[in-house]
Amino acid sequence: xxxxxxxxxxxxxxxxxxxxxxxxxxxxxxxxxxxxxxxxxxxxxxxxxxxxxxxxxxxxxxxxxxxxxxxxxxxxxxxxxxxxxxxxxxxxxxxxxxxxxxxxxxxxxxxxxxxxxxxxxxxxxxxxxxxxxxxxxxxxxxxxxxx
Amino acid sequence: xxxxxxxxxxxxxxxxxxxxxxxxxxxxxxxxxxxxxxxxxxxxxxxxxxxxxxxxxxxxxxxxxxxxxxxxxxxxxxxxxxxxxxxxxxxxxxxxxxxxxxxxxxxxxxxxxxxxxxxxxxxxxxxxxxxxxxxxxxxxxxxxxxxxxxxxxxxxxxxxxxxxxxxxxxxxxxxxxxxxxxxxxxxxxxxxxxxxxxxxxxxxxxxxxxxxxxxxxxxxxxxxxxxxxxxxxxxxxxxxxxxxxxxxxxxxxxxxxxxxxxxx
Numbered sequence: 001x002x003x004x005x006x007x008x009x010x011x012x013x014x015x016x017x018x019x020x021x022x023x024x025x026x027x028x029x030x031x032x033x034x035x036x037x038x039x040x041x042x043x044x045x046x047x048x049x050x051x052x053x054x055x056x057x058x059x060x061x062x063x064x065x066x067x068x069x070x071x072x073x074x075x076x077x078x079x080x081x082x083x084x085x086x087x088x089x090x091x092x093x094x095x096x097x098x099x100x101x102x103x104x105x106x107x108x109x110x111x112x113x114x115x116x117x118x119x120x121x122x123x124x125x126x127x128x129x130x131x132x133x134x135x136x137x138x139x140x141x142x143x144x145x146x147x
Numbered sequence: 148x149x150x151x152x153x154x155x156x157x158x159x160x161x162x163x164x165x166x167x168x169x170x171x172x173x174x175x176x177x178x179x180x181x182x183x184x185x186x187x188x189x190x191x192x193x194x195x196x197x198x199x200x201x202x203x204x205x206x207x208x209x210x211x212x213x214x215x216x217x218x219x220x221x222x223x224x225x226x227x228x229x230x231x232x233x234x235x236x237x238x239x240x241x242x243x244x245x246x247x248x249x250x251x252x253x254x255x256x257x258x259x260x261x262x263x264x265x266x267x268x269x270x271x272x273x274x275x276x277x278x279x280x281x282x283x284x285x286x287x288x289x290x291x292x293x294x295x296x297x298x299x300x301x302x303x304x305x306x307x308x309x310x311x312x313x314x315x316x317x318x319x320x321x322x323x324x325x326x327x328x329x330x331x332x333x334x335x336x337x338x339x340x341x342x343x344x345x346x347x348x349x350x351x352x353x354x355x356x357x358x359x360x361x362x363x364x365x366x367x368x369x370x371x372x373x374x375x376x377x378x379x380x381x382x383x384x385x386x387x388x389x390x391x392x393x394x395x396x397x398x399x400x401x402x403x404x405x406x407x408x409x410x411x
Contacts, residue, residue, distance in 0.1 A: 009150065010150060010152050010157075010160070011160060014160055014161070014164050015164065017164075018164045018165075018167070018168045019168075021168065022168050022171055022172055022175075025172060026172070026175055026176075041302055041304075041312075044302075044310065044312045045196075045304055045310065045347075048310055048344060048347045048348060049194070049347060049348055049351045049352075050348065051224075051347075051348035052348075053223075053348060053349055053352070053354065054222055054223045054357070055219060055222070055223055055357050055360055055361075057354065057355070057360050058360075079363045079364065079365075080363045081360050081361060081363075083219075083360070083361075084215050084219075084361055084363065087222070088219075088222050088223065109259075109261075110213045110214065110215070110258075110259035111211060111213045111259075111363065113259075113261070115212065115260060115277075116241075116269070116274055116277045117212060117239050117240075117241070117260065117277035117278055117279055118211045118212065118279075119208065119209065119211065122211055122364070
């Protein structure tokens with residue numbers, strides 16, 4: 001392949017090179033960090049802000065479910081938000097969909113199975129030797145959390 | 148290309164080019180500084196992103212590995228339910244008496260850490276200690292993911308949260324490679340990259356992120372780094388904190404209590 005470098009004065013090459021490097025640096029630096037496309041960032045932030053919220057938090061439940069809320073709030077399980085066992089509240093708040101609580105043995109085991117990695121002061125039990133295969137709520141009330 | 152140039156002239160030319168280039172560059176840079184400041188304020192209703200700077204703390208002493216945070220995040224943020232896609236996850240570390248370290252994160256902690264696994268897997272080990280470490284996008288102040296994005300799709304907001312323009316993301320996965328914490332993943336349905344946004348849609352309305360709401364033991368703490376009495380600022384004052392991979396210069400805003408030597 002016969003490739004000839006064009007015959008230009010030396011200063012053209014130097015200036016051309018310097019300008020190329022300058023342009024390249026500007027292109028890299030002036031992306032998102034420096035506000036290039038800033039108006040698109042605003043648009044995008046608005047999009048992220050307006051996503052629908054699924055979890056309401058336990059304080060949203062007290063308005064209608066006062067009796068069970070006050071029982072739960074006095075128990076050790078006050079640290080477990082309602083939606084941890086009943087699922088996100090959005091469907092219920094929108095069209096009163098039923099939020100059945102998960103009463104399976106597996107759910108209780110997620111926190112209370114004895115693992116060496118858990119802090120020793122956390123209530124845990126050897127699930128193979130305790131309670132057979134029956135649901136934990138047979139003996140332990142999940143909202144009162146006493147045996 | 149046979150024109151001869153004297154050494155003196157060559158050096159003169161080089162010096163002029165260098166100084167000229169530096170002046171031109173700073174000039175243009177300074178010009179664009181003005182553009183950023185003059186941009187219309189991002190009030191967006193009552194929320195002013197100039198008034199907040201969000202921080203996070205993970206307390207490894209408290210985490211029990213229940214995985215409720217992982218599930219809450221998936222349901223709140225429409226993350227695919229399959230285990231390989233996660234915005235946040237929990238790792239279990241097992242340190243033996245010999246100092247050997249084992250790490251696992253079954254299904255990213257989504258289904259908890261079942262008793263059988265630890266009994267079978269670590270049965271013959273002489274365990275010195277074992278603990279859980281919750282992890283998420285560290286919302287770095289100097290994010291490598293933002294730096295490498297070829298399209299400028301990922302950016303950091305003024306309140307310190309790194310977000311992604313899903314329509315601009317081309318799914319090249321350079322940011323996934325660049326993130327030292329493994330916080331990003333490619334969402335197969337969106338064909339764009341996704342990551343923890345600190346539940347931006349919640350925190351800008353005064354709610355807490357879903358993982359914070361879900362955690363029963365207070366292993367995850369959220370707060371405003373601008374507000375001196377926020378939970379995160381109190382922990383930064385009162386407890387011994389550290390960050391993951393501090394030597395990489397990413398300046399993460401997720402602080403950890405109770406990290407151990409082998410935790411990365």
